[in-house]
Amino acid sequence: MAPVQPALFDVAEQVLFDDVEGGIRYRPGLVDIDRATRWFADLHEAADWRALQRSMYERVVEVPRLIASYSLSSSDVPVAVREVLDAVRGVVDAPFDSVGLNLYRDGRDSVAPHNDTLHALMPGQPIALVSLGEQRDMVITPKADVLGRKIRLPLAPGSLLVMSHASQFTHDHGVPKTRDPVGPRISLAFRVRQPGGDLLRGYSPIAT
Numbered sequence: 001m002a003p004v005q006p007a008l009f010d011v012a013e014q015v016l017f018d019d020v021e022g023g024i025r026y027r028p029g030l031v032d033i034d035r036a037t038r039w040f041a042d043l044h045e046a047a048d049w050r051a052l053q054r055s056m057y058e059r060v061v062e063v064p065r066l067i068a069s070y071s072l073s074s075s076d077v078p079v080a081v082r083e084v085l086d087a088v089r090g091v092v093d094a095p096f097d098s099v100g101l102n103l104y105r106d107g108r109d110s111v112a113p114h115n116d117t118l119h120a121l122m123p124g125q126p127i128a129l130v131s132l133g134e135q136r137d138m139v140i141t142p143k144a145d146v147l148g149r150k151i152r153l154p155l156a157p158g159s160l161l162v163m164s165h166a167s168q169f170t171h172d173h174g175v176p177k178t179r180d181p182v183g184p185r186i187s188l189a190f191r192v193r194q195p196g197g198d199l200l201r202g203y204s205p206i207a208t
């Protein structure tokens, strides 16, 4: 029988923007596609997906994606989330203690440009974002008073995007809607909570 070859995947890291805390970095092949596909199926099935609503201009609107969130110290964290975390910890050294999951059911689901909620995040600690399922573009935009260019980055399944805490002051990120026929995508955002930070409201931008 042929020896089992180690999976070859792309571990090259791309620096999209730099700052003193590491900036924003993209690694297309954190894990191979087989593992990404299995995690997608497990989480699609097992995560505690919720549809949220928010008020906007005196109207109540649906948040255009499903959301789940866990404290990583809780016993109800799905096994696949722990496996994804292990893979992330292999390349990012941070004491992650919470995870927010997003399920974009099709091209109509999105997240509006935003920075992650700073008062709930531990200064100096990064946000690690893993993508599973269908590829969607992320748009990263420098804030009004910051020099730089807008980046449109296709987030491949099995990829990792790491954003510094500092970058949340300088750049917005979002996943725009698309008319392209796309299937579902799941993202997991691992974060380090500030003591007293609200898990759900603090971590998931309830933006359209």
Ligand SMILES: O=C(O)CCC(=O)C(=O)O
Pocket: 100, 102, 111, 116, 129, 138, 155, 173, 174, 175, 187, 189, 203, 204, 205
């Ligand atoms: O789904 C993504 O890639 C981005 C999600 C996000 O920005 C967030 O959960 O704060």
Ligand SMILES: [Fe+2]
Pocket: 114, 115, 116, 173, 205
């Ligand atoms: Fe975000």
